[in-house]
Each structure stands twice: as C-alpha cells, then as structure tokens.
Amino acid sequence: MKIIYDQRFADPSYAPDNAGLPGRMASAMAGLRGGPWEVLAPPPAQDADLLLAHDAAFLEGIAGDPPRDAMARLAAGGAILAARTAHGGEPAFACVRPPGHHAARGEAWGHCTFNNVAVALLTLRAEHRIHSALVLDIDAHTGDGTRKVLADWPQAEVFNPYAETAEEYLAVVEARLAEASSVDMVAVSAGFDGYRLDVGHKLDTPDFERLGALARAASLRLCRGRRFAVLEGGYYLPDLGANVAAFCKGFAE
C-alpha cells in the first residue's frame, strides 16, 4: 500500500477550522511513520480535474483565497494519485486536508473545499479506467457533497452507514458491502470523528481496523482489490494517529 502525503499538508495557516488544526496532520501521520509503505507526494489537481466535480464559478471563488486554494488542490491531487495507484493494482491511503465530502459542485461547508473522492473517481472515469464505483463513507457526518456531485452517475453508489452502537455499525457496513456487485473501484471517505472520544462518540480504535478490513475484503471480491481511501474528518488529535494506523492496517493487509 502507498501513503499519499506531503509535508505541506502540515501547514495549518490555510484555514482556521477544525480540519486545519495545528498538529492534526502530524497526529494523523504519527501512526504511519515507519510502516510497511512508501510515502508519495502528490502533484496539485489541475482545473481540468476539478471541473469534473465543480462549477467554474466555484473554482474562481476559491481562487480568491490563495492559501486555501493551494492546499485544497494538493488534497484533491492526493486523492487522484491514490485512485490512480489503486487502479494500477496497489491500494493507497491519501492523508490529506482539507477534507472533501461536504463539497458539492458549487458550494462547500464543514471544513471542506473540493470533493477529493469525487474528483478522483470522476478523473478515473474520464480516463476510461472505471465505469462504476462504491464509496463507503465512515465519517461521523453524512457525505452530502459526495452524494450531490455523483448524483448523475448511476453506477456510483455512495453509502453512509448509520447505527446507534459500534457493533451495529460494523454489522451494517458488512451487510451493505456484501450486497454490492459490479463495482470497478472501492473508495473510502475515511473520517475518524466517529471515534468514541471525538464528536461521533461511537467507534473504538480496533473498529477502524475492522472497517479497513471490510473495505479491503469487498474490493477483493468486487474489483481485484482496487481500493483507495482519503482522510475526511477526525479531530481528537491524541488518538488520531492510532486510529489512522488501525484503519490502514486493516485496509492494507
């Protein structure tokens, strides 16, 4: 598995929000340093990539905030690199910010700018590498932006599990993945704010490993293991690295 990351993601000055918290990316990467994977730095996404998921007017508006624009382009570029790596046969985790799943074609909220996962999947589709995709969004919040951006692509399914307890949550994910068929790529919007000490107050660290393993197993069954994941939320910094590492362990093995 490849990790997609660049030291520039650690710069918190692009946005004064929770996703831009100082130390957040160092926390996320802490559990991955020294792991059995190569770290690749992404190129920034270009207009042609972003316009697959967003309106030109929206891009112009974001361009008015150069630090945010640069960071968000790097994040989307990271997701694209993860998707291309996955399509080439090796899974990838893009450890990027800002997150993307609350970004629609012409608007974004919830600390998001560009819809990283949607941009990546639409890039693969534009390159005629995939015709269908399954997005598993394990963030505590619903990926409304991803649903909106991918709404006119019938072969793209977006699944936001919901359950009261961690045990139920894992069962819901397992059951839904077992139903899936005819998918060319499995993408995970990997939010970690469902953690028991984060805003979601539900999942524990081993649950993230289990979620990674379920996504891996589904990709092996559906599409020869083609899978990538992109960081979304996750704000409890002391344990973010352990949770990211747990997910990646399950996702990679």
Ligand SMILES: [Zn+2]
């Ligand atoms: Zn969230």
